[in-house]
Amino acid sequence: MALTQGGWANKSGNILEANVEAILHGHHYFQVGNYVQKEFILNATLLPKRYGKEVYIGTGIYHTYLKVDFYVVGSSAMPSGLIFECKWQESPGSVDEKFPYLNMNIQHYYPAPTIVILGGEGMREGASKWLKARVNDNHNLLAVYS
DSSP: OOOOHHHHHHHHHHHHHHHHHHHHHHTTOEEEEESOBHHHHHHOTTSSSEEEEEEEEEEOTTSSEEEEEEEEEOOTTOTTOEEEEEEEOSSSSSTGGGHHHHHHHHHHTOSSOEEEEEESSOSOTTHHHHHHHGGGTOTTEEEEEO
16 A cells, blocks of 8 residues: 555654664663653653653643653753754655744743754755754754754
8 A cells, every 4th residue: 555645754754763763772772651741751760861752841832732752861961851853844745834833842841952853855945944043042952953
């Protein structure tokens, strides 16, 4: 059965997240949960280098629940942890339209410094450039990589 455009995008996004996860494993980080609260990740002290996927961090600018792709804990340089967000867009769509929403939530509601990882060739011209420029005015956005 052929994948739909949305199905293909989801699969491609999962590949990007799998690459991030492989890097975390390569640096001896262990996954301690999926779809858990940030407090669980922060308090799971038996594993000093740990991460969770799809971690609920609280509410955002719309006062709805926010979850992040990866919440990583265990670096002395980042005592509150480090968040990774993965955004994939292979063909024209709406991921890049969500960048202002993402940026505002990172700036005002994310509990830890954040790195955004972009993948795919479908983002509008200027969208990733706009988000990368936000590193200069968003204290909580450390970097945007593609």
